[in-house]
Amino acid sequence: MKPVHSLPGLAVTREGTRAVIRALPEEVPVAVSFDGTTLAVMMCSPADIADFAHGFALSEGVIDRLGQIESFEVVExxxxxxxxxWLAGDRSEALKARRRQMTGPVGCGLCGIDSLDEALRPLPHVGQPAIALTRAEIAAATETLRGHQPLHDQTRAVHAAGFLRPGEGLVLAREDVGRHNALDKLIGALARGGSDASAGAIVLTSRVSVEMVQKAAMARSAVIIAASAPTAHALRLAEEAGITLAAFARAGGFDLYSHPDRIDTGDAHVA
Structure with a gap:
């Protein structure tokens, strides 16, 4: 399945109308099943599906590590x-705890969740990974991510999540019509590639909502850098989970919120 389709439309401007052909992102239902039972159906961009599925399994707590997977396949x-x-061993309790029926829009990360308690489940603390980022690395992160978004360049209609490693720059990125899906794809790609998510920062083109912090915490990533704002509760969760949160990272600056000690701002605080 192709991630982009060129389709006709009619551009209407003050000067009149004209026929246009636009590159539009595709979205398809992706069912994620475990041991023969579908856990979730999400609307996704039909690319990097294996990364998405593995990231989803990890970020939702269905598995703790890839070694718990006995076999995997993608079927169109x-x-x-x-x-x-197909999972090794008995993961039935984990499956029961995270059981969902998510057939809602891509912007919703909690559609159909069984329990209010599960929506705000306790998160693991990310600990104190040996990671330090400079002001310049944070300030340039989202602009650098824009250079790793070929699907966005074609369509102007998708989100991205990237991985910034201190001293190396942005080393990995994934795109999707859904911001949650893009992050799951990134988490899955890191895990499948044997990369440690705690050794760098997650960079987002979107706002930071509760479920984005939840997924970052489950991946044990200690830094989130976002182009837009966090919600108040997302910030509270980041503080509790030990995650450094830098928001509004664009135009060479950013706002720094929870756990600022991982960022070298380079100068004294200006009131």
Whole structure:
């Protein structure tokens, strides 16, 4: 399935109308199943599906490590894609705790969740990984991420999540029509590539909502850098989980919130 389709439209301006062909991102239902039972159906960009599925399994707590996966396959159907996991050992309790039926829009990360308690589940503390970033690295992060978004360049309609490693720059990025999906794809790509998420920062093109902090914490990533704002509760969760949160990172500056000690701002505080 192609992630982009060129389709006709009619551009209407003050000067009149004209026929146009626009590159539009595709979105398809992706069913993630474990041991023969579908856990979630998400609307996704049909690219990097294996990364998405593995990241989803990790960020939702279905598995703790890739070694708990016995086998995996991606199966395309006429109406969508199925990502099938078969797990080693008994993971039934983890599956029950994170059971969802998510067929809602891509912007919703909590559609159909069974319990209010599960929506705000306790998060692991990310600890004190040996990571330090400079002011310049944070300030340039989202602009650098823009250079790793070929799907966005074509369509202007997708989100991205990237991984910034101190001293090396942005080393990995994934895109999707859904910001949650883009982050899951990134988490999955890091895990499948054997990279430690705690050794760098997650960079987002979107706002920082509760579920974005939850996914970062489950991946044990200690720094989030975002182009837009956090919600108040997302900030509270980041503080509790030990995550450094830098928001409004654009135009050479950023706002620094929780756990600022991992960032070398380079100068004294200006009131």
């Amino acid at each position: 159907h006429p109406n969508g894609i199925e990502a099938r996991f």
